Structures are given as C-alpha cells and as structure tokens.
Amino acid sequence: GAGVSQSPRYKVAKRGQDVALRCDPISGHVSLFWYQQALGQGPEFLTYFQNEAQLDKSGLPSDRFFAERPEGSVSTLKIQRTQQEDSAVYLCASSLVSSGTGGEQYFGPGTRLTVT
Amino acid sequence: SQKIEQNSEALNIQEGKTATLTCNYTNYSPAYLQWYRQDPGRGPVFLLLIRENEKEKRKERLKVTFDTTLKQSLFHITASQPADSATYLCALDAANAGKSTFGDGTTLTVKP
Numbered sequence: 001g002a003g004v005s006q007s008p009r010y011k012v013a014k015r016g017q018d019v020a021l022r023c024d025p026i027s028g029h030v031s032l033f034w035y036q037q038a039l040g041q042g043p044e045f046l047t048y049f050q051n052e053a054q055l056d057k058s059g060l061p062s063d064r065f066f067a068e069r070p071e072g073s074v075s076t077l078k079i080q081r082t083q084q085e086d087s088a089v090y091l092c093a094s095s096l097v098s099s100g101t102g103g104e105q106y107f108g109p110g111t112r113l114t115v116t
Numbered sequence: 117s118q119k120i121e122q123n124s125e126a127l128n129i130q131e132g133k134t135a136t137l138t139c140n141y142t143n144y145s146p147a148y149l150q151w152y153r154q155d156p157g158r159g160p161v162f163l164l165l166i167r168e169n170e171k172e173k174r175k176e177r178l179k180v181t182f183d184t185t186l187k188q189s190l191f192h193i194t195a196s197q198p199a200d201s202a203t204y205l206c207a208l209d210a211a212n213a214g215k216s217t218f219g220d221g222t223t224l225t226v227k228p
Binding site: 004033035040041042043044045048056058059091093104105106107108109110 | 120125150152157158159160161162165205207215216217218219220221
C-alpha cells in the first residue's frame with residue numbers, strides 16, 4: 001500500500017509569508033507526528049495527534065506554528081509569518097498504534113522549507 | 117535536561133566488517149528505544165525496536181542491545197555492505213508519551 005506522503009516536497013517562502021504543509025498518513029494509522037529536522041541533526045518533535053485529538057504540542061517553537069488533523073487522517077502544519085530560522089525539513093510520521101505503546105513510525109519524505 | 121549522544125558523527129569501515137554504533141542517554145528513562153536509517157533527502161526508515169526489559173534484538177544482519185544500567189544501546193551491522201552506507205538515528209520513547217526523542221545520528225560509510 002501507499003506510504004506516508006507529504007506535499008509540497010519543496011517550498012520557498014519570502015520572510016513574512018504564511019505556508020501550509022500537508023501530510024497524508026497511512027490509512028488507518030491512529031497516531032500522527034510532525035518533526036522539524038535541521039541539516040545534520042536528528043528530527044525534533046513538534047506535535048502529536050491521536051486520531052483528531054492533538055495530545056501534545058509542546059514542541060511547537062512559537063505561536064506562529066499551528067497543526068490540525070480535523071478528521072483524524074490528513075494533517076496540515078501551518079506556519080504564519082515565516083522567519084529565516086523556520087528553514088528546515090518538516091517530517092510527518094504515522095503509526096498504527098497510540099504513541100508510547102511501542103509502535104514503529106513510518107515517515108514521509110519531508111517538505112524542505114526555505115525562507116528567504 | 118534529557119540528552120542523547122550518538123558516537124562520532126561519522127564512521128568509516130571496510131566492507132565485510134561489523135559496524136558498531138553507540139547511543140548513550142542521560143536524564144531519561146525510556147520504555148523503549150528505536151533505530152532508524154535515513155538516506156539523504158528521505159525520511160527515516162524504521163529498523164528495530166527494543167523494549168526496556170529486553171537485552172538484545174536481532175533482525176537479519178542487524179543486532180541491537182539495550183543496557184538500562186549503562187544507559188546505552190549498541191547497534192551492530194554484521195558483514196557490512198556499501199549499501200548500508202547511511203545515517204543511523206536512535207530514538208527514545210517514554211511509556212505513554214507522545215513524542216520520540218531522536219539523537220543527531222551517525223553517518224556510516226562502508227567502503228568496498
């Protein structure tokens with residue numbers, strides 16, 4: 001079956017613009033995660049959904065970052081008034097089981113955001 | 117604060133040898149630990165998961181150990197091949213927690 005897909009794969013935004021990044025998880029997966037990955041570093045947790053409920057958003061760096069998963073499947077990460085420090089790869093992952101119960105995560109290819 | 121350290125940013129070995137990657141952590145009590153492989157321009161791919169009450173896990177040429185006393189996991193690739201060249205990430209998860217905490221990875225290069 002299809003894996004996790006993300007769109008767009010690449011996004012260039014001028015500083016101050018708003019962007020929306022989309023994630024299509026594997027069908028039936030309960031958990032959905034967003035991570036931010038800077039060059040040469042590991043993924044940094046941003047937020048986690050169990051179905052449509054956002055259970056943890058402790059990793060969102062500021063109130064400019066907002067994520068939603070209204071119907072418990074597709075998720076959107078929105079960044080308002082982008083800044084240069086927002087430039088990174090944004091990874092989405094899904095898991096069949098609830099987080100913290102030992103389920104492997106399936107990652108999408110990521111969206112590379114460049115803020116100029 | 118919680119900290120995860122993976123040994124040296126880069127590891128170079130000869131084809132056929134065993135690669136050993138290290139993941140050390142502090143100020144953390146993980147319920148389980150995962151290893152992922154990441155190739156350039158791609159998302160991480162899950163390899164192995166080991167729980168806190170398990171000492172060792174194997175999958176084909178891969179072996180993971182988990183020592184909660186030393187707060188360390190070792191990841192071994194036996195009979196390494198050039199195709200094993202990639203960045204390997206360890207990730208820790210607490211029980212019933214929402215997030216995985218990743219290390220910065222070790223880039224393995226296997227030379228023919």
